[in-house]
Amino acid sequence: MTTIKQVAEEAGVSKSTVSRYISKKGYVGDDAREKIKNAIKKLNYTPNVLAQSLKTKKNQMVGLLLPDISNPFFPRLVRGAESYLKDKGYRIMVGTISDHDSLEEYINLLLKTNAAGIITTLDFTKEFPNLTLPVVVVDRISKDTGYGVFSDNQLGGRLAAKAIWNAGAKQVMIIKVLDDKAENIAERFEASLNYLRNKSLEIRIEESETFEFEKIQTEAKENLKRNPNIDSIIAPSDIHAIAYIHEILAIGKKIPDDIQIIGYDDIVLSQFIYPSLSTIHQSSYKMGEQAAKLIYNMANKFSIDEAKIKLPVRYIERNTLRRKK
Structure with a gap:
């Protein structure tokens, strides 16, 4: 060495x-x-970052704690954070926090190594009120979050509903995620529902308890069987949308002729599946980058212009929505 x-x-x-x-x-x-x-x-x-931290009493390491690294939304978030921090001489440690015990283990590890801060998608600051490390919450922030980076979820929900409506929807299924910690997704759902509520169409609400592809497939089979006449679906994520596409095609229906669907996130896979997925784009890379900038400024006690940073979203037209003739 x-x-x-x-x-x-x-x-x-x-x-x-x-x-x-x-x-x-x-x-x-x-x-x-x-x-x-x-x-x-x-x-x-x-x-040697650890050796430097022992001398300076400040570790140039940032913990990036995520619920599920296999979710395609998160790798670009990691790259965005890593790119910014690497340029500043910092490194990241990625950890999966699937339960409270693993979260506590990572927090203790980061405290012991005197890390510069934590970037996370889970706002756990209330559970650890005496935590001295800077924490920035990404994507799933709440009204009580101190520092965070998120996209314009209300606009995103409206854009999804508007796209479905403009594509001639008559019977719409809106998928609602049952997760009290995911206020961002709840905002999208409410925005879509409010947009369509006074339109001349039928709305069916079905629930989802997961972001795991195989489990969503099971939900999709049941929901499609329970709602045989729907012609449109608003999905809470691209993962949900792709699982539904798989099941719609499996029962012999055509997309978008029989059932049209819109996703949310614009993960890389969404443009390569068939048919390519119409979706709402939010930049997970930019989220990671902005969160890293916040952590860096907090760790170095620099001035912070915005404690909560809202990023724009936009509609991406592909091939799962019908086009007006």
């Missing part, structure tokens, strides 16, 4: 100069900076 001493020798500067360059604290001349940069590249040197 390459050491700071080897980098200093290669660059022809002192170890302290290399340390100042790596920590971004103290003056380093332009000539020395260029030499160190080239030496680091040549020797493939990676700073």
